[in-house]
Amino acid sequence: MTIKRKKPRGNRRDASCEDVILDSIAEGVFTVDSDWRIQSFNRAAEEITGTTHDDAIGRQCWDVFRASICESACALRETMETGERVVGRQVYIINAAGERVPISVSTALLRDEGGEVIGGVETFRDLSVEQELRRELEKRYTFSDMIGRNNRIQELFAMIPDVAESGSTVLIQGESGTGKELLALAIHSLSPRANGPMIVVNCGALPDTLLESELFGHKAGAFTDAKRDKLGRFALAEGGTVFLDEIGDISTALQSKLLRVLQDGTYEPLGGTETLTADVRIVSASNRDLPELVERGDFRRDLFYRINVVTVELPPLRERKDDIPLLVDHFIARFNRLRNRDVSGVSSAVMSMLMGHDFPGNIRELENIIEHAFVTCRAGQIGTRHLPAYLKSRVVSAETGRPYSMQDVERQFLVSALERNNGNRLATARELGIHKTTLWRRMKRLGLL
Amino acid sequence: MRVGIPIWGSKVSPVLDASEQLLVVELTGTERSDVETVSFGGWGMMRRARLIGDLGLDVLICGAISGRLAGLLAWKDVRVIPWVSGEVDDVLRAFVEGRLSGKRFAMPGYRGMGRGGGRGGGGRGRQGGRRHGGG
Incomplete structure (x- = not known):
């Protein structure tokens, strides 16, 4: 030039x-x-x-x-x-x-x-838009998509590198929509296996025989439709990580085979006689109470101990409501890029409504709410008229009859934390990651003393 | 007072998220003693935040920083003075003398939020948000 x-x-x-x-x-x-x-x-x-x-x-x-x-x-x-x-x-x-x-x-x-x-x-x-579209197409998300300032989430973020580096099997517990797959991906991408693939298997979405074939592969003729040999997910994930989502849903027969992979690192493809070795790390997740399944005899105790060498728990959104404004900003920025819109934020009435909602579907539900709003809101603020009908009946606080303020939310947040800790202020302060005198000051300001 | 500052040669490293070395100094009055230089080239955000958090710094002075890393450091209770550029020696001297908030050391694009001017002086210092430093 x-x-x-x-x-x-x-x-x-x-x-x-x-x-x-x-x-x-x-x-x-x-x-x-x-x-x-x-x-x-x-x-x-x-x-x-x-x-x-x-x-x-x-x-x-x-x-x-x-x-x-x-x-x-x-x-x-x-x-x-x-x-x-x-x-x-x-x-x-x-x-x-x-x-x-x-x-x-x-x-x-x-x-x-x-x-x-x-x-x-x-x-x-x-490249923001391109990258967003590509990720959307490939469903390829990274740790940077995990958003949260809440103390429990920050504590989780702080421990992920150690968990990732350990190479141990990890069990992620959390309700649907809390981001279990994203966390699994974060663990994989920070682990020594990051250059290998991460293969996701939703164990709850497949019938037993199909799941076995998916996990271990099959030989031609193993069953009616098996026209040729097929590699299983363990083989595809060689050198990387297999993420077994909804592991609580697999049958006891398949649990035995999985246990063998975890114990000996070996398995046989369906219809095959050759024993293969698996060089994979297993990260699994469940939204079911696995200890309870073990007590009921629905989940093998030995497999349970094998998969939860490290257990990580993702809190539901209702227990980290202080993250809602941050998540709302994140989703609005994302949909603005994807849909080429210019939505600036949500109105205070919408924020009140979101803060007062329990989010049984967790972060995925919040994402769906914002996506729904983008159907009719092209620019400016998202108002209550843009929200799904089921949310609109929750405009005001049940306690006070007026819209929720940030103070109401903070008060509710502290009350929940205190309840979880049986009113013990020291334990509550420890859970929230703040000093006990800070907790006392906040309780006083919010009229809880 | 223990101060950390990511360095690039004799300068403040332009991007904390991608910086390779962190100088740790102890300031006593106007006296400065260099404690150690820590290498963290190629490290991801979380390992970086954990290391900085574990150094027991009173203040971290740095150049550009992503909101996400700033959030992690805030959670680690690290007071951050971001968007600073210049020669390390000049920056530390200005910090000791409470002159760091001056335009001379501000990175372009900086809009004047969240920087402390020096030891014990001015600004909120700690960064906690995704949006900070202007924009």
């Missing part, structure tokens, strides 16, 4: 023809001089980074661009040093709102009319 040397502009009204062209490009573009100072910064670059042209000009590019590669693998430095272009490298930046924005960057040298290198040019494209 060749451009004329020019002074940085200080005012958009003085924009040159070159600036107008740069501003008309949908990709972010900036140029730097040999001291890495930004010389031009187009409109798309302003939008993607959240930094204005005037703030950016003259600053060194890493302070403005804030990319994950600035420090360790700067694409522009690579181009400046080798003269080679970098094309379409995928990284992320931190925008001015503190959000990680996935982008694709390309770089080239900048020469003056005499062919002398005077700096570099970097173009970049926001």
Whole structure:
């Protein structure tokens, strides 16, 4: 790329023809001089980074661009040093709102009319929408999709790396819609097996014989429709993780075979005689009370002990209502990207309604509520008229007859926590991750003392 | 007072989420002694937050930080002064003298929320939200 040397502009009204062209490009573009100072910064670059042209000009590019590669693998430095272009490298930046924005960057040298290198040019494209669509298609979510500031969730986040690194089998307990699969994925992606596949099997969705064939594979002729050999999920997950969802639903016969995999790491495909070995980690989940199933004799005790070397419990949404506003923001941002909408948030009446709801379907239900609202709400705030009918009868607090305030929610949250701990303030403070005097202050402020 | 600061050569690392080294210093009055330099290149967000939380820092001074990492650090009770750029020595001196909130050390795009100006001075310091530092 060749451009004329020019002074940085200080005012958009003085924009040159070159600036107008740069501003008309949908990709972010900036140029730097040999001291890495930004010389031009187009409109798309302003939008993607959240930094204005005037703030950016003259600053060194890493302070403005804030990319994950600035420090360790700067694409522009690579181009400046080798003269080679970098094309379409995928990284992320931190925008001015503190959000990680996935982008694709390309770089080239900048020469003056005499062919002398005077700096570099970097173009970049926001991949948020593409990434969201791809994830939606592939149902590929990461740990970053787990949202929560609630103490129990933060405590969970803090222990995930240790659990992931341990390599132990993990049992995730939690109601439907609490994010068990997402947690399993987080454990897998932080584990030494992260480069291997994670294969998900919903044990509750398949009849027994089909499930056996799915898990262990089958040989041709093993049953009527088995025309040829088929690999099972354990074979497909070689070197990775198998996530067995709804493990409480499998038959006792299949439980024995699963136990063998866990004990010896071996199994036989359906209709086969050859014994195969499985190099997989097993993460399982259930929304049923497995200890109770064990007591009733519906679940093998030895298998139970094998699968729950580590147990992680995901709290239901009704026990972490302080996360509802954050989750609402997250889903609105996501559906805005997916549907190309401009919804700004929810009205206070809607928030009151959501805070007063028990969410038997947990986070998935909240997501469905926001998705439902997006059918009729194209821009602005989501109002009560946009919500599913079953929620509309819950507009006001049953106790006070007025809409819920944040204080009501906080009071309810504290009362529930105190109830769970039989009124013991020290235990409650410990559960909430706050000091007992902070708890006392909050109880006093909320009229609980 | 124990202060952490992610470093890139002699500068404050531009992105805490992707920084490779963290310098830990002990400030006593105007005296500074470097305690250790911790490497965490290539580490994910949670391991990073856990390590920083375990260092027993009174303050972490850093460049850009994602709201998510800021949230994890807030939960770990780490006071964060984000969106700071410049030479490490200058930044630490400005922090000791309570001048860190000045425009000189602010990253472009920063809108003036949530930064403390220095030891015991100004700002809420702690970052807890997804949206912070302007935007």
